[in-house]
Amino acid sequence: QVHLVQSGPEVKHPGASVWVSCQTSGYTFTDYYIHWVRQAPGQGLEWLGWINPKTGRTHHALKLQDRVTISADTSLSAAYLELTSLTSDDTATYYCGRDGGRILGMTPYLDFWGQGNLVTVSS
């Protein structure tokens, strides 16, 4: 069974950085891209970026280009999101998701999701 398990909730001060992890199991980690998506309270879904764990190549949303880093540890089958220079606008639940489309030569979609973890930015 495919599982994506994320780290716990975080509370950060403005200007700080946050590191979120996504531990995967049940499939070959290097075969599937991992995406990061966030959702502010009461709002919709916002795509943040992806990583190809096999190559380490990443691609980020233009809006967050300078503040976001996505990485992966193939030995641990885990992906990570780091977001720097936090503001209250970054308060959201952050999700990782497995890309089930690209491996089939199709367009990307997220067939399995982590449970999400809430990052709160507050002074």
Add this chain to the structure above:
Amino acid sequence: SYEVTQTPSVSVAPGQTATITCGGHNIGGKSVHWYQQRPGQAPLLVVHDDSDRPSGIPERFSGSNSGNTATLTISRVEAGDEADYYCQVWDTDIDHLVFGGGTKLTVL
């Protein structure tokens, strides 16, 4: 960048059919994917590539896509279908995933 729009809310009585739309310029030329998100839960993929259902998703969920509108149809709606539904496409020009704003389905 490519944008998709969704009606904010849809209401339907149990047993009836719910129709949720996702609009975008020539969206019929793109593959559209749909997610269900119940309160407090992570999104769940219910339809991918316009009309394909993942394993475990009931046949009551179906999708179509043509012209400027993609549609998620839920037949014989149940109380458990009450959730937010999001469409998603891939903006190939900038290699970004794009989500619609979501539609809240209320079962009366």
